[in-house]
Amino acid sequence: xKAWSGRVEKPxxxxxxxxxxxLPFDWRLFRVDITGSVAHARMLGATGIIPKNDAxxxxxxxxxxxxxxxxxxxxxxxxDEDIHMAIERALTDxxxxxxxxxxxxxxxxxxxxxxxxxxxxxEIVACxxxxxxxQETLIGVASDNVDAVMPGYTHLQxxxxxxxAHHLLAYVxxxxxxxxxxxxxxxxxxxxxxxxAALAGTxxxxxxxxxxxxxxxxxxxxNSMDSVADRDFVVDFLAAASTIMVHLSxxxxxxxxxxxxxxxxxxxxxxxxxxxSIMPQKKNPDVAELVRGKAGRVFGDLTGTLAMLKGLPxxxxxDLQEDKEALFDALDTVxxxxxxxxxxxxxxxxxxxxxxxxxxxxxxATDLADFLVEKGxxxxxxxxxxxxxxxxxxxxGEALDALGAEEFASFHPAFAxxxxxxxxxxxxxxxxxxxxxxxxxxxxxxKAAAARLASAKEWIDERG
Ligand code: ARG
Numbered sequence: 527x528k529a530w531s532g533r534v535e536k537p538x539x540x541x542x543x544x545x546x547x548x549l550p551f552d553w554r555l556f557r558v559d560i561t562g563s564v565a566h567a568r569m570l571g572a573t574g575i576i577p578k579n580d581a582x583x584x585x586x587x588x589x590x591x592x593x594x595x596x597x598x599x600x601x602x603x604x605x606d607e608d609i610h611m612a613i614e615r616a617l618t619d620x621x622x623x624x625x626x627x628x629x630x631x632x633x634x635x636x637x638x639x640x641x642x643x644x645x646x647x648x649e650i651v652a653c654x655x656x657x658x659x660x661q662e663t664l665i666g667v668a669s670d671n672v673d674a675v676m677p678g679y680t681h682l683q684x685x686x687x688x689x690x691a692h693h694l695l696a697y698v699x700x701x702x703x704x705x706x707x708x709x710x711x712x713x714x715x716x717x718x719x720x721x722x723a724a725l726a727g728t729x730x731x732x733x734x735x736x737x738x739x740x741x742x743x744x745x746x747x748x749n750s751m752d753s754v755a756d757r758d759f760v761v762d763f764l765a766a767a768s769t770i771m772v773h774l775s776x777x778x779x780x781x782x783x784x785x786x787x788x789x790x791x792x793x794x795x796x797x798x799x800x801x802x803s804i805m806p807q808k809k810n811p812d813v814a815e816l817v818r819g820k821a822g823r824v825f826g827d828l829t830g831t832l833a834m835l836k837g838l839p840x841x842x843x844x845d846l847q848e849d850k851e852a853l854f855d856a857l858d859t860v861x862x863x864x865x866x867x868x869x870x871x872x873x874x875x876x877x878x879x880x881x882x883x884x885x886x887x888x889x890x891a892t893d894l895a896d897f898l899v900e901k902g903x904x905x906x907x908x909x910x911x912x913x914x915x916x917x918x919x920x921x922x923g924e925a926l927d928a929l930g931a932e933e934f935a936s937f938h939p940a941f942a943x944x945x946x947x948x949x950x951x952x953x954x955x956x957x958x959x960x961x962x963x964x965x966x967x968x969x970x971x972x973k974a975a976a977a978r979l980a981s982a983k984e985w986i987d988e989r990g
Contacts, residue, residue, distance in 0.1 A: 722750035795873035
C-alpha cells in the first residue's frame with residue numbers, strides 16, 4: 527500500500543518504482559530522519575494536536591526502528607520510495623494506527639529539507655575536524671623541517687629560495703580559509719524548515735520554535751515556499767568542498783612533481799605509494815594522483831547541482847531528490863581525500879640536502895639587483911645590470927656566487943665596495959617583510975597558525 531493509494535486505481539509500474547526511489551542512497555539519512563520525527567511527535571503531543579500517549583508511542587516506536595537499522599536487522603522494502611516512507615511504514619506496522627498520526631502537519635517536502643540540513647550540519651563539523659587535522663600535520667612537518675631550504679618557483683622555474691616550512695605554511699593558509707568557509711556553510715544550513723509543510727504552512731497550531739530548540743537549530747525559516755525549494759545550503763557546501771579539493775589537488779600535484787626522480791625533494795612512505803604491475807623499479811604516487819583526479823568529481827557535484835536547480839519553479843519539485851547523491855559523493859570524497867593527504871604528507875621524507883642543493887644557482891639575482899637599488903640605482907637599471915651578469919654566467923658556465931668581487935665590479939662600480947652574501951640561506955634571511963620567508967617571520971607564522979587551530983578546535987568541540 528502506497529501512501530497515496532487512495533488517489534490512484536493502479537499499482538505503480540515496477541520500473542517507475544525503481545526509477546523514482548531514493549532509498550538506495552537516502553537511507554543514510556535515517557538517524558536524522560528519526561531524530562527530526564521524534565521532535566515533531568513531541569511537539570504534536572505538547573501542543574495537543576495529537577494525544578500525548580500517541581506521541582509517546584510514536585517516539586518509542588521510532589527509537590526501536592533506529593536500533594533495528596543500526597544493528598542491520600531492519601528490512602528495507604524496495605517498494606518504499608524513500609527513507610521517510612520506509613520508516614513511517616515500519617512505525618505503523620509496529621505501533622498500529624497511532625503511527626499514521628506522525629505525519630500530521632508535515633510533508634515529506636519540509637521533512638527532507640530538515641533531514642538534509644541536520645545531516646549536513648553534522649558532516650560539516652566532521653569535515654572541519656579533518657581540515658584542522660591536515661593543518662596540524664602540515665604544521666608538524668613544517669616544524670620538523672624548519673631549517674630546510676628549497677627553491678621557490680614561479681612558472682615552475684627556480685625563482686628565489688624559501689624555507690620549506692614557508693612553502694608548506696602556504697597550504698595551511700588555504701586550509702584556514704577552507705575552515706572559515708565551512709563555518710559559513712554550517713550557518714547557512716542552520717535554519718529549521720519543518721512546519722512549512724508541503725509549501726504553504728499548515729492550519730494546525732504547531733510550535734516551530736520548540737522543534738528548532740530541541741534539534742539545536744539557530745533559527746527557523748521565514749517563508750514556507752522558500753523552505754521546501756531552497757538548496758542553497760547544499761550549493762554552498764559543494765562550492766566550499768570544491769575549493770578544498772582545489773587546494774588538495776595543488777598540493778598533490780606538487781608531491782607528484784617533487785617526488786619524481788628528477789626532483790627528489792620528497793620520498794613517499796611505502797605505505798602511501800603503490801608499485802607497478804609491470805615495471806619493478808617503480809613506486810608511484812597514486813594517492814596524490816587520485817586526490818587530484820577526484821577534485822574533478824567534486825566540481826561535477828557542484829555544477830550538476832547548480833544545473834539541476836536553475837530551471838525549477840517554486841516550490842518543491844522531484845528534481846530536488848537529485849541533490850543527495852551529489853552531496854553524499856562530495857562529502858565522502860572530500861573526507862577521504864583529507865585523510866589520504868594528511869597520511870601521505872605526515873609520513874613522507876623531506877630530502878633537505880637535495881632541496882638545498884637546488885636552491886642555489888641564480889636564485890640570488892634579485893638580491894644583487896636590490897643591492898644596487900640600495901646604492902641608489904633605479905630598480906629597472908639594476909635589473910638590466912644583473913641581467914647582463916646572468917647572461918655572462920650562462921655563456922661561461924660559471925655560477926653566480928662563484929664570481930669574484932672584481933668581476934662584479936666590471937659590470938657596475940657599486941660592487942667595488944663589496945657584494946652581499948649570495949647563499950640561499952643569506953637570501954632567505956633578508957626576506958624579513960611581513961609574511962616573508964625569513965626564519966623569524968616563518969616562526970611567527972607557525973605560532974599564529976597554532977593559535978588559530980586552538981580556536982578552530984573550540985568551535986568543533988562546541989558542536990561535536
Ligand atoms: N525522496 C524525496 C526527495 O528526496 C522526498 C520528498 C518527496 N516529496 C514528494 N512530494 N514526492 O526529495
